[in-house]
Amino acid sequence: MRIPGPFQLGPFVRKDGASAPALDADAQAFITATGITDQTIVSAINELVLSYKSAGIWTKRKAIYPVVGGSATYHKFNLKDPRDLDEAFRLTFMGGITHSNTGMLPNGLNGYARTYFVPSIDVTVDAGGLGYYSRTNAVSSSIDIGAYGSGGENDIYIRYSGGVSFFLWNSLGTATPIANSDSRGWFAVNRTLANQQGWKNGIKVVDEAKTAGASNREVYLMAVNADGSAGYYSTKECSFAVLGHSSLTDAESLAEYNIIQQFQINLGRQV
Amino acid sequence: MIGYKLTESQKNELLGKPFCSDSYFNPVQDVNGDWFISQSEVDNCSNEGYMWVKQLQSQTYTINIHPAPEKQ
Numbered sequence: 001m002r003i004p005g006p007f008q009l010g011p012f013v014r015k016d017g018a019s020a021p022a023l024d025a026d027a028q029a030f031i032t033a034t035g036i037t038d039q040t041i042v043s044a045i046n047e048l049v050l051s052y053k054s055a056g057i058w059t060k061r062k063a064i065y066p067v068v069g070g071s072a073t074y075h076k077f078n079l080k081d082p083r084d085l086d087e088a089f090r091l092t093f094m095g096g097i098t099h100s101n102t103g104m105l106p107n108g109l110n111g112y113a114r115t116y117f118v119p120s121i122d123v124t125v126d127a128g129g130l131g132y133y134s135r136t137n138a139v140s141s142s143i144d145i146g147a148y149g150s151g152g153e154n155d156i157y158i159r160y161s162g163g164v165s166f167f168l169w170n171s172l173g174t175a176t177p178i179a180n181s182d183s184r185g186w187f188a189v190n191r192t193l194a195n196q197q198g199w200k201n202g203i204k205v206v207d208e209a210k211t212a213g214a215s216n217r218e219v220y221l222m223a224v225n226a227d228g229s230a231g232y233y234s235t236k237e238c239s240f241a242v243l244g245h246s247s248l249t250d251a252e253s254l255a256e257y258n259i260i261q262q263f264q265i266n267l268g269r270q271v
Numbered sequence: 272m273i274g275y276k277l278t279e280s281q282k283n284e285l286l287g288k289p290f291c292s293d294s295y296f297n298p299v300q301d302v303n304g305d306w307f308i309s310q311s312e313v314d315n316c317s318n319e320g321y322m323w324v325k326q327l328q329s330q331t332y333t334i335n336i337h338p339a340p341e342k343q
Binding site for chain 1: 272274291292293294295296297298299307308309310311312334336341342
């Protein structure tokens with residue numbers, strides 16, 4: 001039971017005054033790096049890390065961006081490696097992005113984030129994936145996350161012109177358009193050997209065999225790296241994103257959606 | 272869209288420079304080849320070296336969008 005007003009107990013303070021349970025070490029490292037003190041966020045981050053580990057997905061992701069705290073300085077950190085370094089896949093923000101407690105809202109004109117994650121270097125050609133939690137319902141000529149270059153294409157068109165989604169991971173550039181009437185929620189792409197799969201809110205919407213080929217360009221967030229230049233800028237508010245080097249099973253993809261959605265519920269910003 | 276037009280030398284001065292903590296200018300070209308930065312970059316600029324952007328005049332522009340690569 002939660003006690004209202006000034007008598008509300010923090011999530012790590014027991015009524016008997018005994019010592020609070022320690023945070024997970026990885027959650028603690030992120031909290032320390034960001035300097036976040038809000039106990040609702042601290043609790044949510046700890047639960048997020050524990051859930052990822054319990055589901056066996058923690059080691060399959062190279063970058064997890066919880067997008068908490070409300071400013072660029074908080075949002076830039078990677079939960080998996082919260083060092084303030086490019087090699088830790090810490091985000092760098094370019095152009096117009098509005099940062100708030102609900103996420104990062106790009107202006108659709110020139111706002112995006114660099115991830116320093118290059119599929120041809122950071123993943124094997126027949127594995128991996130990425131995901132984007134969108135709080136905005138919009139049709140636009142945007143590619144919301146990813147990269148394409150001479151080696152291949154790794155990206156998601158969440159709700160492109162015509163109201164369709166494309167999901168590509170380590171693909172030579174072809175994908176089946178999937179009708180999409182709402183661009184809110186968790187969108188993820190995954191490759192398992194010869195097949196690339198697209199997921200929306202825990203439901204697999206496409207699973208197709210495509211020739212493998214990883215992009216040799218750095219993945220951008222809220223835009224795409226179009227063979228060396230940012231483009232197709234997104235207008236969709238981003239409240240979570242991941243970059244993965246290993247494949248997820250169908251059960252793991254569903255579990256990851258449930259974990260992320262519970263995280264958003266804990267922060268009161270779910271869609 | 273509302274943006275702030277830059278000269279070529281202004282664009283070169285701002286490219287890759289921070290306008291506030293952890294955020295960098297990103298000038299983009301419109302359909303006529305002119306360079307612009309966004310309202311957000313101007314409004315949020317707190318870098319003492321680039322406060323002159325707040326003196327720029329806003330104007331409408333049309334962003335240059337290339338067709339997406341064929342998917343099928």
